[in-house]
Amino acid sequence: MALGKYCKVGGAIKTITGEYTKVGGVIKMGTINCPKIGGAIKSIPIAERMIFAGEIDSDRLYAIDGDHAVVAGWPKYGGGIADPLDVACDDANNSYWACANNVYKVEADGTIAWTYTGHTVPVTAICVDVDGNVYTGDANGNVKRLNSSGVQVWTKVPYAGTVHALAVDYSTGVLYAAFGIAAAGRIIRFHIVNGNYMNIYYQAAVNFFSIAIDEVTPSLYIGDNAGWLKKISTAGYEYWEGGVSKGGEIYAVRVGHDGYGYYVNGSQGDVGKFTLSDGGNVWTDQPAGTSRGLAVDQAGNVYSSHGAYGSVNAVIRKNNSSGVEQWTWRAYANSEWRGVAVSPGIKAAGF
DSSP states (O other), rough: SSOOEEEEEETTTEOSSSSSEEEEEEEEEEOEEOOOEEEEEOOOETOSSSEEEEEETTTTEEEEEEEEEOOTTTOOTTTOOOOOEEEETTTOOEEEEEEEEEEEEEOOTTTTTEOOOOOOOOOOOOOEEETTEEEEEEETOOOEHHHTSSEEEEEEEEESSSSEEEEETTTTTEEEEEETTEEEEHHHEEEEEOEEEEEEEEEETEEEEEEEEEEETTEEEETTTTSSEEEEEEEBSSSSTTTOOSOOOOEEEOOOOTTTEEEBTTTTTOEEEEEEEOOOOEEEESSSSSSEEEOOOOTTTTTEOOOOOOTTTTTEEOOOOOOEEEEOOOOSSOOOOOEEETTTTOGEEEE
């Protein structure tokens, strides 16, 4: 997605803020996204398109709308789908799932477009770029690029450790991976064309659980198992000396379209919004239970996964851009959620 579109209006250059089409002989501004769901064209309001979440006890993949109603054709289960640990999505409401040793692409109506079976251990991280290239990492340190048809382009194994998170900077053609290797954490940079890589950041005695990109600066935001959030350059220079403590375990960090950062911190249970300049909190919500997955839509609404198996706190939660809880949802009492994604996807990936 382009950062901005412009045209000349009344002799001045103006930013285009809406897309237009002719409806019934009248020019109208488009305000909705209309994908094909359940065999029919359905409208979903912009900034609340589709939310995707994996429930690992029932091995089910869910798509819900902005009112937390399950979308027609969902949930997906059976046929080898198991242990959905992570999920990503694009701007057409296609979702990409890390499920046990397999990777699935699922279309908006619940149709499985393809399955990749080339991993031999659980897939632990996944992301996708605007061209439909999919990047996966597993528990043995394998990082792979699949093309938009699910065919492997390359595979690399920088270190024998778990790939906890992946983030792609589409504008520069670079992929970053957050590794946990025994008692050390590493951030690895890959060229997306050929997979050539180098270690750009190392820290002893921690595992890096999460990573996000601010492609404007550009900068990386990484979270570890000790609750520290760090900002580093794409070459590994540390901007915040020592980092900013958020407590718990930073299982997920995101940079939103709105120019703010977001995180969840595991056993601490928080969902937070922070400034990219210094890591200071804009707001923090502290619901009961743990926090695990995280996604942010174009309007700054935040979707997070919470709770241990069987807990009343095991829900998908929505907070608005000011941190006020909007709703919680779960399919049934004994839920255990992991990854969450919301369309159109991650801004740095090109959506």
